[in-house]
Amino acid sequence: MTDLFGHIRPRRSPRVMMHAVDSGLSIRGKSAAHFRCTRCGRDDGWSEIPPTSTALRRGLPCPNCNGAGDAQG
Numbered sequence: 112m113t114d115l116f117g118h119i120r121p122r123r124s125p126r127v128m129m130h131a132v133d134s135g136l137s138i139r140g141k142s143a144a145h146f147r148c149t150r151c152g153r154d155d156g157w158s159e160i161p162p163t164s165t166a167l168r169r170g171l172p173c174p175n176c177n178g179a180g181d182a183q184g
């Protein structure tokens with residue numbers, strides 16, 4: 112008997128997100144947020160983001176922790 116779900120694995124481990132530790136306006140008057148990764152400590156400083164961005168709530172994927180495409184460990 113075929114197990115429909117037996118062979119399905121998550122495609123990737125959950126992505127590590129950098130979270131906005133602060134938000135406001137950039138010096139150019141655009142929406143911006145300060146993103147930091149709580150896992151590796153990566154701090155990208157302030158980045159402009161689209162006003163409609165969900166990044167403020169969801170965060171941004173951390174390039175360090177997500178390996179930028181190559182496997183870690």
Ligand SMILES: [Zn+2]
Nearest residue numbers: 148151173176
């Ligand atoms: Zn990280």
